[in-house]
Structure formats: C-alpha cells, structure tokens
Amino acid sequence: MKTKSYKWTKLSTNTTRRNIRRCTLATQDEVKHCFDMERLPDNASDTVRIVKIGDYDECLCAGDHVQHTGEIGTFRITSSRYQDGMLRLVFRLG
Numbered sequence: 001m002k003t004k005s006y007k008w009t010k011l012s013t014n015t016t017r018r019n020i021r022r023c024t025l026a027t028q029d030e031v032k033h034c035f036d037m038e039r040l041p042d043n044a045s046d047t048v049r050i051v052k053i054g055d056y057d058e059c060l061c062a063g064d065h066v067q068h069t070g071e072i073g074t075f076r077i078t079s080s081r082y083q084d085g086m087l088r089l090v091f092r093l094g
Contacts, residue, residue: 023049023050023051023052023067024049024050024052025047025048025050026047027046027048028044028046031048035059035060039059073093073094074093074094075091075093077089077091078090078091
C-alpha cells in the first residue's frame with residue numbers, strides 16, 4: 001500500500017513536469033483584499049509575487065521563485081506535520 005507522502009510526491013512531481021507558468025506580480029494594495037498580508041515579512045517590497053500552482057495553491061511571496069514549474073525538476077516530500085492549524089511539508093527538489 002502506498003503512503004500519503006508517496007501519493008503527494010507523485011502528484012507534485014506530475015504537476016511540476018507540466019511546466020505551468022505560475023507567477024504574476026502585483027502591488028500589495030492590489031491584493032490586500034485577497035490574501036492575508038500579515039504573512040508577508042515586514043521588509044517586503046510593495047511589489048509582491050502571486051504564486052499559483054494549478055488549482056492546488058495560490059499564495060503571496062516576496063522571495064525568489066522559478067517562472068515555470070518545469071524548472072523545479074523532481075519533487076519529493078520528506079516529511080509533514082500539522083501544527084497550529086497549518087499543514088507544513090518538508091521537501092527536496094532536484
């Protein structure tokens with residue numbers, strides 16, 4: 001029987017291989033009604049990146065990201081935990 005981690009790893013790898021364009025830019029003011037701005041660091045620039053991966057996830061980020069999911073390569077979840085109402089995944093790329 002395959003583990004949940006294996007199933008998520010397979011789904012993630014298949015998603016990254018589809019080479020989806022997944023980043024758009026916006027100002028914090030443009031997206032403040034759609035996202036929790038408290039999650040951004042205090043020193044985040046006014047321009048933020050909206051990171052969207054298919055229909056699975058969409059979030060704000062002020063960090064560096066690839067332009068297309070195909071640049072990631074393989075994706076392997078190494079562990080997971082649920083803490084403080086949030087699911088945390090630990091993974092390796094490449």
